[in-house]
Amino acid sequence: MEFIHFREYLESQNLNPKTIDTHVRNLAAYGKVGMSQNLIINRLNLNETWPRRLSQSNTISKYLQFKKQPNDQIVEYIKNANVAIQKEAKMRQKDLADDPSLPTLKEMKTHMDNLFQNGDYRGFCIMYLFLTYQVRNQDLVAKVVKSKKEANETDNFFIVGRKQVTWIRNKYKTAIKYGPKTHVIKNEKFLTAIKTLDYLLRENDNIDRVIKKITNEIGGINEGTIAKVVLRHNNTMNGLRRISRNRGTDMTTLVENYNITKN
Numbered sequence: 516m517e518f519i520h521f522r523e524y525l526e527s528q529n530l531n532p533k534t535i536d537t538h539v540r541n542l543a544a545y546g547k548v549g550m551s552q553n554l555i556i557n558r559l560n561l562n563e564t565w566p567r568r569l570s571q572s573n574t575i576s577k578y579l580q581f582k583k584q585p586n587d588q589i590v591e592y593i594k595n596a597n598v599a600i601q602k603e604a605k606m607r608q609k610d611l612a613d614d615p616s617l618p619t620l621k622e623m624k625t626h627m628d629n630l631f632q633n634g635d636y637r638g639f640c641i642m643y644l645f646l647t648y649q650v651r652n653q654d655l656v657a658k659v660v661k662s663k664k665e666a667n668e669t670d671n672f673f674i675v676g677r678k679q680v681t682w683i684r685n686k687y688k689t690a691i692k693y694g695p696k697t698h699v700i701k702n703e704k705f706l707t708a709i710k711t712l713d714y715l716l717r718e719n720d721n722i723d724r725v726i727k728k729i730t731n732e733i734g735g736i737n738e739g740t741i742a743k744v745v746l747r748h749n750n751t752m753n754g755l756r757r758i759s760r761n762r763g764t765d766m767t768t769l770v771e772n773y774n775i776t777k778n
Contacts, residue, residue: 636708
């Protein structure tokens, strides 16, 4: 019953449904919340990583507000957790910056533009989507159509309009958790390039080989390496949130588990 009332409180705050689900799961995992903020902080510190501490402390803060109990120390803890995560991200990004085997973001963008100039429109579109949205290979398996009527709710599509392209992702690694994703792309080069294609990639393509061929001139790198380099240039919580949203990876997993120091 307590969880039901807590969920109702969160819904009254107009929070995103997925955020509400996360808070309810966090509270269930935490268990009974006592009155002492010091004891709560001691328990939060038992989590091994700062991202997990941050996620759980956000929930506890919301719960204390729901119970009309003091939460000033938890709010301060959340600020400290954000600072700690920023420091960890900077350290990882520094390690990445010192890796001479990876191309720079500038080099990848130059390569992308060269693909367009050389008429490799499929290669250009793939590089554009990797660099702009940090997606996975599977996300690129998509048909190019001219009308929403030609799309369905199970596959991926590029719906080409006169001035923009609507990219609908129904099928990607974490679609069950995050649901369909829609991106409106107004880049003129992308619009020009995607119009020439019937599909971007197909299920039966050897996608790894296709990607490595496209990136051959910058080391034959894959989507994971491209995401690593983009991560290096997004040294803010907002930047990480944007990548998390685009990629369909929660912040905790992105910061804690996504290894950006290795090829």
